[in-house]
Amino acid sequence: MDYASNTETTKSTVVKVDTQAPTAPASLSATLNPSDVEHSIQLNWSPTDDVNLPAGSGFSKYRLARSQDGGSYAFVVDLSTRSQTSYTDTGLSALHSYAYN
Numbered sequence: 056m057d058y059a060s061n062t063e064t065t066k067s068t069v070v071k072v073d074t075q076a077p078t079a080p081a082s083l084s085a086t087l088n089p090s091d092v093e094h095s096i097q098l099n100w101s102p103t104d105d106v107n108l109p110a111g112s113g114f115s116k117y118r119l120a121r122s123q124d125g126g127s128y129a130f131v132v133d134l135s136t137r138s139q140t141s142y143t144d145t146g147l148s149a150l151h152s153y154a155y156n
C-alpha cells in the first residue's frame with residue numbers, strides 16, 4: 056500500500072524456455088556454377104522437422120557458417136525464416152574448397 060491508501064497488484068509471468076536444440080536439416084546439396092563469374096555455390100536442404108514447432112519455440116531461423124580450405128568456421132548469414140530451404144553464397148574464391156555448417 057502506498058501513502059494514498061492505494062493497493063498495489065503484483066503480476067507474475069511464466070516463461071517457458073526451449074532447452075532442446077533443433078535437429079539438423081537433411082539432404083543438404085551444394086551446386087557450383089562453373090560459368091558464374093561471382094563463383095557462387097547454391098545450397099539446398101530439406102527443412103528440419105522443427106519448422107512445425109509453434110512460434111515462440113526458440114527456433115526461428117537457420118544460421119549459416121562457412122569454412123574455407125579446412126580452416127575454422129566463420130559466420131556467413133542468419134537466414135530470414137525457419138522455412139527457408141536454400142541460400143546462394145556468392146563472392147567465393149576460385150580453386151578453394153568450402154564446407155558449411
